Amino acid sequence: MLENSDPMPLYHKLYQLLHQAIHSGAFATGAKLPTEKQLQEETGMSRVTIKRALDELALEGLVVRRRGIGTLVQYAPSPLQATHAPLRGLLENLEEMGRNTQVKVLQIKYQTPPEGIAAQFKISPEDTLLHIIRRRNFQNGGRSFAYYQSWTRIKNFPAKVTPFRSKPRLQLLREAGLVFGEIHQRLGAQAADSNTARELQLPLGHPLLTLTRSSYDRRSVLCDLLIAHYNPELFEYQMELRRE
């Protein structure tokens, strides 16, 4: 019944179980939860543990506990917290983003990429690529919400920070002679590693929205790879679809 490979405190397991039961509508609003004694018999846990789980539900406002009465459900079943969309700071497209936000270049130099990257570029392990790391935040020293790493197959690019203050990266690359053909993007989600967590001021393991953009030249040779990590609370991808 409560088999869970994850090590988790007993009281929290029970809390989750009841939390889910209430949300799924198993207990209607106003209904009475099993008493501490009943739960004790059903689960085999001690009464203190049961009490702690019920107290956490009460603290959250999901139930109300009254001595001599029992534990009553106080909550109208809602299927999910999917309403968690405050619609703040949503940015319609990448170009407009530049107006309200600014980019800081953290690093720019030629480096030998990690194995997986080198494989995608089909280069030998000792070859170098232009490696740029950037971070985007809201203007006026606002919070950071994006962390970019890019690898580019380009020769003799001046590894200086200054030009990035005025022009976007892709534009600089085009001015340096790169010509793009197909561009392929993938959107996914990942847990924040320690590096990204630090840069985006998030706890370790926090969900991130990730974008991987592969840009090819006219002969379908990969020449630019961008890996972006976004704080999903401050940024989401938005698009309009129209029937034709």
Add this chain to the structure above:
Amino acid sequence: MLENSDPMPLYHKLYQLLHQAIHSGAFATGAKLPTEKQLQEETGMSRVTIKRALDELALEGLVVRRRGIGTLVQYAPSPLQATHAPLRGLLENLEEMGRNTQVKVLQIKYQTPPEGIAAQFKISPEDTLLHIIRRRNFQNGGRSFAYYQSWTRIKNFPAKVTPFRSKPRLQLLREAGLVFGEIHQRLGAQAADSNTARELQLPLGHPLLTLTRSSYDRRSVLCDLLIAHYNPELFEYQMELRRE
């Protein structure tokens, strides 16, 4: 740094983080994980805690630990071929996905939506909408990778499961008389809550890719809201961009 809403042991949190990183291919087979000391500095945890997380990975066979050497990834990079859905183009293309996958309808009935949903539809709190919950998995009883919830403003829709076996949801809605104009999509990331975690067989708090699609009729009135949660290890959104 590690805010804990869920009481989960630190060592297990780190274990999960590394587990996911290895599975996602962030560390190639044979690659060296950060040393205990490096992880100690990056995460701020004590060495014993770090060690326990690494030991669990070793016990599982994902890594091999050698004193004087370090911790080496032993895992053959998974046959990860995430399914993908095209972003641009007609919605119908999205249904091509249906060839390798199948949908199970978990619930279909008229319900009063939670407050946040009702607000988006601009209906009064006691009005009902058609509420459908579905789950998509790979064929032949394969793993589930998507969990859908939808709210639809439509009258007298037969709340039966059977038609969904042969036709996609949007097509059924159109056949029932709905006409769509603008459609708005947002892609983000969220941590798995207990409900979604169970449905997708993922640990609590696992990063999920989320899609919210708002469909409006010809008069720009919201008539359908779809909230989708994806396992990012099995599914990602993909799009092609072309210079014009």
Add this chain to the structure above:
DNA sequence: CACTATTTGTCCGTATGTATG
């Protein structure tokens, strides 16, 4: 060959959190 730096393995003591009766 020794010497050193690195890295993991093992052990100690202590403090706090969890769970029982």
Add this chain to the structure above:
DNA sequence: TCATACATACGGACAAATAGT
């Protein structure tokens, strides 16, 4: 409320294996 037992997390110390000088 209390006493007890166990798990978690910390910091420190030392030993053993490895690689490079």
